[in-house]
Amino acid sequence: MKLHLPESLDEAVALLQTYEEARCLAGGQTLVAMLNANLLFPDALIGLKRIKSLDGIERKADGAVAIGAMTPHRAIAESSQFGAAQAILGEAARGIAHPPIRNFGTIGGSIAHADPAADLPTALAAAAATVEIYGPKGARTVPVEDFFVSYLTTVLEPGEIVTCIHVPRGPDAARCAYYKLSRIAGDLAILSVAVVVAIQDGICTEARIALGGCGPTPIRLTAADRALVGEPISDRSIARASEALAAECRPFDDFRATARYRLRVMPRIVRRTILSAAGRA
Amino acid sequence: MTQPERLPVALMVNGETQEVLIEAEATLLSVLREHLQLTGSKRGCNQGVCGACTVLIDGRAGRSCLALAATLAEAEITTIEGIRDDPVGARVIAALVEGAAVQCGFCTPGMVIALTELLRAKDRPDLAEIRDALSGNLCRCTGYQKIVAAALTLASNGHGE
16 A cells, blocks of 8 residues: 655645545544554555645634634634534534544544544534535535435545535524434444524524434435424424424434434434524523 | 565654654554554554554644554654653653552553643643543543542642643
8 A cells, every 4th residue: 555645635636546546544533443444455545634725724704614624623623713503513523532533533534434423424414514625627516415425425536535614604693502312422423413593583593404323424304494494493393393304314223223213212312402502592 | 475565754752763664554553562662552442442552643642543654754752651751741640650540551551641631731620621531541440430530639739830
């Protein structure tokens, strides 16, 4: 296996195309574990750490934030750059694995790996984020929900690299909550729920609910969001949202939980998370 | 069979530059243990889960089993062997000894590194912060109580310089 540490994106893209099975190396917190376990046999790793433009969180004039793909979870967990709706990313990042993993694991690595049990993909879906990609044909941007295609599979074409995650400002009256159900702290989620709601004069004016661990990709459904909008948050509106989401859930059986357990517990966690978000001033 | 290609890499470990000839896939942990004979960092899971291999990389606690050594030419690495020369690290070690917070000792190097990172950043962490800092370090003797108690004593005494 070869290792390259290019200093520019163009150099990295060219190197990716030189090999049959090259992989980008971001923080390595999943990729190196997979190499150690003999689950992956790339012919080259293209390390991105020297490409300085990929690191850091920048708040734009319109209130959107741009998060470089190589930004570690710790920086997201501790950032003061986020507005009311974007704060869901900090909450999700604070629950990822453990401090040493958060020191080195990156947002770009997390989404490019596309594990539906990971925290940031679900939070990004609730935050209406878009993913900026750079490759042989130049740059393109895709909504985060279209970025995930299936389990561990994204829209990235050969030679393409995730460069930045853009998170819009969202409603100023937003309140958010992220709930991760796991047996022990630091594990990947059995399932997770991310909620961003805007409440004005007691009425829910906007809502975005996303589920992780309930299918091969994060689940977000306009019908479920709409079920909450136009009235105060209530048991009835929450039940309608849960029912809509349940119809879209395609969970797996795995060693963390059965699909049946996930389906049964989902409405309770959705309810808890919506109430938690709505209760926050 | 062709020999796997080896790369010359200069690593800064515990304040000294070490020249090693390693394969691209060599983890920092394997280089520390097998090339540099620094066997204080332990190989538990080799998956980043157990925390026994934790070292400081540019001052941040990180898994040496998940860091490829050949990517660390510009980094400063501190292992359990070097942490005693750090004033905070030395106090952490003394507190664990004083509190008899060691059973088999396999997890101890990682625990020391995790606590050193915490106490360098924060003079008087509370119980929740100590538990969070140690949340990625498993002790299979289940001897957590004395480790947390030792850290708490250090924190409440104000370990600061």
